[in-house]
Amino acid sequence: MNIGIIGVGLIGGSFARALRRADTSMHIMGIDRDAASLAVAQEMGVIDEAASPAAAAQCDVILLAVPVRQIPLVLADVFPFLTGETVITDAGSTKQDVVAAARAVLGDRISQFVPGHPIAGREHAGVGASDADLFQGKNVVLTPLPENAGPSIERVRSLWQACGAHVVEMTAEAHDAVFAAVSHLPHLLAFALVDELAARPNAKTFFSFAASGFRDFTRIAGSSPEMWRDIALNNRDALLRELTAHETSIANLKAALVSSDGHALESLMTRAKHARDRWMAGELDGFRDEAT
């Protein structure tokens, strides 16, 4: 099987290494506008071949592992070379916007595009940080389109499973709503909290006394600003709904404090601690599970 990987960085490189380990007969072609990065990937043995977009004609599956805003550009690059047999998937953190962009470029060929999102990452970017184990035991969300044929979805699913991932399907809308809540909102809050403190006239005093709780709470504020700017803009509507829900939480906290309502505060904290303890223990059955 010929695999094309557009963007051989942390995600694309890890996908290549995991697939090669699972099946040595795979031929992996790297396609990247950054020739130096491709040369490194080839030297590391991550890819078999540094290829141009024309190589898309030989690919059974192409993974787009570039920043989301580049997806329309790289799709346009390979579009002239696509056969009807190639399945394309992606690794973008948002899905509704990627689907819209893919529809605009691919037109009738949208049936060949199976949107995906591996829930895995590292603090360090680039092929040098790639790891065959990056997806081991992690979730990969596919958000198939009505136009996708079953075998196309199955081909993408089996590749991620070969990487050791657990593959689940949901709609692009559900995906964006879920990740706005459990990932995008926390990132925005962490960035905003650090920025607000750093802007204070006596910021040095605050940072002098920040300890391990602050360190972990704000770890995700060390993430890539460019990537998170794009995620925020690309998932704007869901994120605005989450920010509004968060404002309600803050208003409730303030009301409990203003009235010195220790019972309300302790109840909230106890519910939160129990929920988090259950989640950390992998016990999800206690959570509410009505229609998503």
Place this chain on the structure above:
Amino acid sequence: MNIGIIGVGLIGGSFARALRRADTSMHIMGIDRDAASLAVAQEMGVIDEAASPAAAAQCDVILLAVPVRQIPLVLADVFPFLTGETVITDAGSTKQDVVAAARAVLGDRISQFVPGHPIAGREHAGVGASDADLFQGKNVVLTPLPENAGPSIERVRSLWQACGAHVVEMTAEAHDAVFAAVSHLPHLLAFALVDELAARPNAKTFFSFAASGFRDFTRIAGSSPEMWRDIALNNRDALLRELTAHETSIANLKAALVSSDGHALESLMTRAKHARDRWMAGELDGFRDEAT
């Protein structure tokens, strides 16, 4: 030197172990309403003697290492036995309320009370989790009172230094403002975020896809609800100011999203990342340092 420790849990036990290691001539008396816990501490060799409040008469220094709301009770227990030579200090996470409570109990003897707060903790409580290294390299904040004599402050300072801590002084007001921002607000936000998600009808889906960013952001929501209820109530005014500042941050984020202002979002995220990276590298000189 005779040291009395009231509340021989994680903090009191670690203080005892660190002092003993630094100076084997210290005689350490544990005072705790929980006799079983004292017996364990004695069996572990953490304390030399399980004592009653009357032992306060023999103490050079007494550390109050009980939950903040119990401080008035334990002060009242030892008050009848205090000589004019004993210096009392505490380990409470809030300071203005502790000072007010100490004044109410101690009256004219308030000069013997030197308020303190070691910036160290663990997820697990109790003497079993105590560790002679808990305070090594950590900050201990003292918030001396106008009534404190220099040698009283010095006696408390030297004990914490013997534990390996870095001792700094500030006013109780400054202490409470700083920790509202860098500790109490993040805790409240983490508790509120987890509780809000867990209450949703489809909570299970959200928690199924929460990953390492969520895990670290919400780690502090695994803390003791009783302790954090008290901290929130005891530092209510400073915390309300922080919540209001956070509401302004949220409003700014929403405005940037509504207008799809990628430049504003990226600027905020870049400032936050740089500030956090500097802080993690221990480079505090780049931070603003006007009057606290």
